[in-house]
Amino acid sequence: MRIDHRACHPATRRALLEEIDTWAEQSTDKGIFWLNGMAGTGKSTVAYTLDERLDRQRSSSRVHLGASFFFNRGQRDRASAALFSPTIVRQLRQKIPNLAAHIDQAIDHDLDICLKFLGKHFDEIVEKPLQRLNESPLRSQFVVVVDA
Numbered sequence: 001m002r003i004d005h006r007a008c009h010p011a012t013r014r015a016l017l018e019e020i021d022t023w024a025e026q027s028t029d030k031g032i033f034w035l036n037g038m039a040g041t042g043k044s045t046v047a048y049t050l051d052e053r054l055d056r057q058r059s060s061s062r063v064h065l066g067a068s069f070f071f072n073r074g075q076r077d078r079a080s081a082a083l084f085s086p087t088i089v090r091q092l093r094q095k096i097p098n099l100a101a102h103i104d105q106a107i108d109h110d111l112d113i114c115l116k117f118l119g120k121h122f123d124e125i126v127e128k129p130l131q132r133l134n135e136s137p138l139r140s141q142f143v144v145v146v147d148a
Contacts, residue, residue: 007049013042020050024063024143044070047147054143066142067091085121086114088144092126096142102129 008017016035023033035043047070054065067088072078093100106125107113113124 006045007052008042008045013046013049016046017049017053020046021063024054024141044147047145050143051145054145061140063141063143064095066095066144068145069147071146071148081118084146085118085126088122089125092130092142092144096133099129099133102132105129 020033020035023030035046037043047068051065051068051070054063057064068091069084069087070078071081071084077083089103093103103125106129110116110124113121116124
């Protein structure tokens with residue numbers, strides 16, 4: 001979900017953005033890059049910058065934006081986690097066509113999965129389908145950007 005936000009100034013956050021780029025390029029078991037810090041330190045700006053940069057990547061690039069979600073207390077649709085999983089799933093399905101069959105299979109297996117609590121929902125229709133997809137080698141890395 002796109003938001004009205006500004007990206008980092010090109011002369012700032014270079015080291016951090018390079019660290020994130022290196023993390024995204026590597027195929028390791030460290031699947032989460034957790035950026036934390038006090039309020040107002042620029043975490044959302046870094047997340048937006050990453051989202052914007054990955055979204056503009058050429059198709060020849062190895063790393064792509066898989067999906068993004070920006071929580072926002074001031075906007076009803078983004079103030080709760082209700083739309084988090086459905087948004088991520090929709091975006092991933094659009095970017096990774098081979099994933100659709102695995103997501104459909106998970107939903108067919110449990111038609112009430114969307115009514116389950118967020119952790120179970122995310123596990124069954126995002127994480128497990130991605131793991132099944134990873135059983136066959138991907139040429140690309142897909143990054144999911146979440147700003148909460």
